[in-house]
Amino acid sequence: MKIPAYYGFWHHLGHWLLKASSWLVLLFLILPILVIVPLSFNAEPFFSFTEGMLTLDPEAYSLRWYREIFNDPKWILAIKNSFFIGILSTILATILGTCAAIGLARDEMPFRRFITALLLSPMIVPLIITAAGMFFFYSNLGLAGGYLGVILAHAALGTPFVIITVTATLTGFDYSLARAALNLGATPIRVFFDVIMPLIRPGVISGALFAFITSFDEVVVILFMAGPQQRTIPRQMFSGLREQINPSILAIATLLILVSIALLVTIELLRRRAERMRGIEIPN
Amino acid sequence: MTAQAGNDAFLRFTNVKKTYDHKTLVVKDFNLNVAKGEFITLLGPSGSGKTTCLMMLAGFEDVTSGEILINGRNVTSIAPYDRNIGMVFQQYALFPHMTIRENLAYPLKIRKLPKDEIRAKVEEYLALVELQAFGGRYPGQLSGGQRQRVALARALIFAPDIVLMDEPLGALDKKLREQMQFEIKRLHEQLGFTVIYVTHDQTEALTMSDRIAVFNNGVVQQCAPPHVLYERPANMFVADFIGESNKLPGVIESVSEERVEVRLQDGGLVSTLKANCTEIGQATTVSVRPEKLNFTDRLGAAGNQVKARFVTRHYVGEYIRYHFETASGSELVVKNLNDSSAPQLSTQEEVALAWLPEDSQALDRSEVPTHN
Numbered sequence: 089m090k091i092p093a094y095y096g097f098w099h100h101l102g103h104w105l106l107k108a109s110s111w112l113v114l115l116f117l118i119l120p121i122l123v124i125v126p127l128s129f130n131a132e133p134f135f136s137f138t139e140g141m142l143t144l145d146p147e148a149y150s151l152r153w154y155r156e157i158f159n160d161p162k163w164i165l166a167i168k169n170s171f172f173i174g175i176l177s178t179i180l181a182t183i184l185g186t187c188a189a190i191g192l193a194r195d196e197m198p199f200r201r202f203i204t205a206l207l208l209s210p211m212i213v214p215l216i217i218t219a220a221g222m223f224f225f226y227s228n229l230g231l232a233g234g235y236l237g238v239i240l241a242h243a244a245l246g247t248p249f250v251i252i253t254v255t256a257t258l259t260g261f262d263y264s265l266a267r268a269a270l271n272l273g274a275t276p277i278r279v280f281f282d283v284i285m286p287l288i289r290p291g292v293i294s295g296a297l298f299a300f301i302t303s304f305d306e307v308v309v310i311l312f313m314a315g316p317q318q319r320t321i322p323r324q325m326f327s328g329l330r331e332q333i334n335p336s337i338l339a340i341a342t343l344l345i346l347v348s349i350a351l352l353v354t355i356e357l358l359r360r361r362a363e364r365m366r367g368i369e370i371p372n
Numbered sequence: 373m374t375a376q377a378g379n380d381a382f383l384r385f386t387n388v389k390k391t392y393d394h395k396t397l398v399v400k401d402f403n404l405n406v407a408k409g410e411f412i413t414l415l416g417p418s419g420s421g422k423t424t425c426l427m428m429l430a431g432f433e434d435v436t437s438g439e440i441l442i443n444g445r446n447v448t449s450i451a452p453y454d455r456n457i458g459m460v461f462q463q464y465a466l467f468p469h470m471t472i473r474e475n476l477a478y479p480l481k482i483r484k485l486p487k488d489e490i491r492a493k494v495e496e497y498l499a500l501v502e503l504q505a506f507g508g509r510y511p512g513q514l515s516g517g518q519r520q521r522v523a524l525a526r527a528l529i530f531a532p533d534i535v536l537m538d539e540p541l542g543a544l545d546k547k548l549r550e551q552m553q554f555e556i557k558r559l560h561e562q563l564g565f566t567v568i569y570v571t572h573d574q575t576e577a578l579t580m581s582d583r584i585a586v587f588n589n590g591v592v593q594q595c596a597p598p599h600v601l602y603e604r605p606a607n608m609f610v611a612d613f614i615g616e617s618n619k620l621p622g623v624i625e626s627v628s629e630e631r632v633e634v635r636l637q638d639g640g641l642v643s644t645l646k647a648n649c650t651e652i653g654q655a656t657t658v659s660v661r662p663e664k665l666n667f668t669d670r671l672g673a674a675g676n677q678v679k680a681r682f683v684t685r686h687y688v689g690e691y692i693r694y695h696f697e698t699a700s701g702s703e704l705v706v707k708n709l710n711d712s713s714a715p716q717l718s719t720q721e722e723v724a725l726a727w728l729p730e731d732s733q734a735l736d737r738s739e740v741p742t743h744n
Contacts, residue, residue, distance in 0.1 A: 267432055268465035270452045272479035272530070282478070286469045 121345060128153060128338035135335065153339035163340065165317075166324035173235065173320060174303040177242035181299040184243065185250025186292050190284070192251070193258040204251075211248040215308045218245070223312040233315035241309045246299025253298065257291030257362070290362035294355045301351055305344065381405035381441075382566060383429075383534060388438035390424050390590075398424050400590040402438070406568070411560055413569045413577040416587030417613070425587075426536050426570050431455050442533060458527035458535040458565075462542055464519045466511035472498070472522050473507040479530040497525040500559070517548045524556065528563065537569045541576065553580055574614050578602065586610050602661075607648055608735050611659045618665060618704045620658040620678065624734065627652060632734045634658055637700040642676035643729040649736045656734040662693070662707040664731035667715055667723060675728040680704050682717040696725065 091103065131150040132138050140148025157163045191197060192204055210218055222241050223232055231237035265287070269279040285292075307322040314323060321340060328337050383406040390399040399421040406412050414422035427433040429440060431452030439446050447455055466475050473494050480490045498504050501521040511519055520540060527535050537556070541549045557580055560567055571577055577584050578598040585595040586609070593613075594606040605611035622636040632646050634656055642658060649656040680696035692714050696704040704725060708714050717723065 262463070262465070264461050264463060264465040265467060267430075267452075268459070268461055269467075269478070270432075271430060271457065271459045272526070273453050273456070273482040274478075275453055278482065283467055 124338050124341050125345070128335060128342040130335050130338075133334045135333075135338070153334070153336040156334075156336045157339055160336070162319070162324060163321075163336070166319050166321045169318055170304055170320040170322075173238050173242060173318070174300050177239045177246055177303045178296050178300040180239065180243035181246030182250050182292060182296040185247045185295055185299070186254050186288075188247070189251045189254035189258060190280075193255060193261070207251055208248045210245050215245075215306075219309040219312045222309060226313065232313050233318075235318055238310065238313050238318050241313055242303040242306060243299075245306065245309065246302045249298035249302060250292070250295030253291045253295035254288055255291075257288040261287065290358045294358050297351050297355050301348060304347065382408040382410075382443060383568075384439070384441040385425070385429075386439045386441065388425070388428065388440060389436045390421070390428060390433065391436050397436075398590050399428075402590075402592060404585060404592070404595065406566060409564045409566055411557075411567045411569065411580060411582045413571060413581040413584045414587060415571060415574060415577040415584050415613075418572060420587035421590040422570050422585075422587045423538060426538055426568060429534070429568060430457055430459055430536055456530075456532050458530070458532035460520075460523050460527045460535070460537040460540040462539045464511070464523040464543075466519055466522055466526070468511055471508055471510055472503065472514070475511065475522060476526050476529050479526065483530060493529060497529045500528075501525045501555075516544055517552060520544065520552055521555065524559065528559065528565065532565070534566045534568060537567065539571055540569075541571075541573075549576070556580065578614070586613060588613070603731075604645070604647070604733065605659070605735070608657065608659070608737065611733070611735060616662050616705065617659045618662060618702075620660070620698070620702055620704075621700075621737065622656055622658060622734075624649060624652055624654045624656050631729060632656075634734050636678065637702070638678065638698055640676075640678055642678070642732070644676075644732040644734045645730060647733040647735050649734045655737050657737045658732050659735050660727050660732040662705040663691075664727050665704065665706045665725050666727060667706070667708075667725065675726050676732070677724050677726045678704070679722055679724050682719060682721045682723060684719075685717070696723065 091100070095103070126141065127135065127137070129149040129151070130138065130141065131148050131152060138148050188207055192200055192207075197203075219241075222237075222244075226232045226237045226241070231240065261284075265283050266279050269283045270276070274282060304320075305322055306320075307326055310318070310320055310323045311326070314320070319327075321344065325337050325340060383404075385402050385404040388399060388402040389397055391397050402421075402425055404412070414425060416422045424433060428435050428448075431447070431450065435448045438448075440448050442455075442457075466472075467478070470478065476494045476497055477490050480493060485493070494507070495504070498507050501524060503518060503521055503525075506514060506518060506522075511522065514522065520543075523540070527537075540556075541552050544552060553576060556567075569577075569580065578601075581598060583595060583597050584601050586593045586601065588609050594601060594610045596604075596606075601610060601614055605614060605617075611617040620634075620636055620642075622634040622642075624632050625635045625641065626633040627646065627650055630646055631643050632650065633641055633643050635641055636658070644658050678698060680698045683695040683697050685695065686693040687710075690710055691707050692710050694706040694708060694717065696706065698704065706725060
């Protein structure tokens with residue numbers, strides 16, 4: 089930032105203090121996450137930096153804990169479960185959330201605010217309450233302790249994200265495009281797939297990614313709902329922390345960070361693409 | 373007096389009514405017969421019901437009561453995608469994620485035409501609107517006028533029975549608008565489709581239409597060819613909405629077959645065409661177009677005369693507007709071509725203004741429009 093010419097001493101002081109405190113907040117947020125990464129390459133079964141690591145001795149670093157993860161059937165199952173549950177619940181959440189957002193965007197929709205609040209509530213209500221409620225409800229239906237129950241529960245948690253992102257792309261959507269397609273002979277279903285869907289796709293995809301992340305790092309609902317067969321990565325980490333404490337948890341955490349970064353980058357790229365497309369829509 | 377289509381009309385609106393809130397009628401008993409190939413304009417101020425009629429025809433609004441017949445078939449319960457009506461939208465409504473070619477091909481793809489036929493048709497219509505070089509572009513990469521031409525081609529390419537245009541030129545600047553009016557007329561003459569055109573621009577309506585239906589408050593005030601509408605407006609609203617009118621209040625003194633004599637408030641007696649005011653003793657307003665009013669020295673003694681004092685003049689360019697006031701306080705405007713005949717007048721100078729009886733009408737004063 090360019091410092092304006094009229095700045096006096098106190099202005100300068102304030103400017104630098106603001107800058108310093110901003111950096112401190114950023115470090116506070118990111119440091120606990122970053123510190124995990126080098127520790128996951130620890131050659132020793134410790135959660136702290138060894139002398140060798142601090143002197144950057146190559147001998148002190150190893151892929152030992154990564155090997156351990158991929159040789160442990162428990163971790164393999166957890167990884168498979170995480171992706172299986174994540175992907176299926178994402179598909180469900182995306183379909184439901186997109187339909188809900190399109191319905192809620194219509195002017196003639198009655199009780200719009202109330203229904204929106206209801207659909208978004210899984211995001212706002214403390215997770216432990218949702219999880220407990222789901223547990224009792226799903227137990228009565230015989231769904232607790234199975235894949236279906238976990239997938240449905242995660243879909244419910246992911247749906248609000250899809251609703252929010254799709255609703256955002258729908259605001260400012262030119263409904264005369266839908267009318268034009270109807271007028272040209274397209275049935276409402278064709279209008280949806282030919283015209284509405286291509287234009288709201290960025291919102292649908294980023295909503296889906298959010299839903300996937302939600303399922304991927306969710307542990308509370310899993311604690312309530314999942315049996316031993318449905319253990320996901322976070323659930324396995326949770327028990328790992330208590331039972332066999334070693335840096336393989338840090339290795340899996342590092343992998344999770346990589347997945348999250350990849351997803352966030354994808355969302356950002358999509359957002360830029362969406363903006364470019366909107367730029368095409370309103371030129372001159 | 374108009375070439376109205378009879379019972380075998382191609383498109384018919386019969387007693388069509390529309391209400392949104394079940395209290396007030398937005399369209400009150402709309403009747404219209406349209407012949408095949410006719411260019412009909414629905415003209416009126418905003419909120420007069422003209423767009424609602426168009427939307428009912430397109431199938432985007434339900435008809436509260438009444439019938440819309442196309443080729444004898446009642447379409448009121450047919451879905452918009454089964455009506456085979458083309459439409460040009462106000463904001464073009466081109467699909468931004470499809471190229472111009474894909475936009476044009478879309479209605480043909482839906483109708484499952486063979487691929488090579490679609491390709492040939494698309495090229496034909498691109499040529500028709502002179503956009504051959506732009507087929508691969510996206511709508512966002514075209515100018516307003518070009519996008520309008522694409523919208524027009526897309527509405528025509530599937531050879532619909534009727535083409536609807538909802539203020540299609542509203543977003544264009546004046547020059548482009550005139551160019552596009554010409555373009556639409558050219559295509560209409562070349563391809564012979566039936567047009568229902570909605571606008572609030574009277575010049576556009578007058579230059580393009582075969583007939584114009586003037587709307588106000590959900591009622592058609594008059595439906596007639598442009599020259600009839602302009603020269604023989606059916607009531608005060610039409611006289612006021614289409615062009616400009618000078619209004620001279622008076623009372624009907626005698627009635628003959630085609631004319632009435634009116635005693636003006638100033639005391640003068642004038643003869644005018646008979647219109648919707650025919651009772652002796654009835655209060656009336658004599659309506660005369662500003663360009664039909666003349667300075668006496670040119671018209672001689674023929675016709676009606678009224679005395680007025682000169683107030684001011686406005687220089688418009690191709691013509692000059694002279695403002696006058698009569699003794700009883702009525703304002704009069706005279707439009708005179710900006711040529712050597714344009715008189716020089718001094719303020720408060722009294723002049724006799726004259727017009728021919730067949731250039732004026734005695735209209736009912738109670739039908740003064742409610743502009744909103």
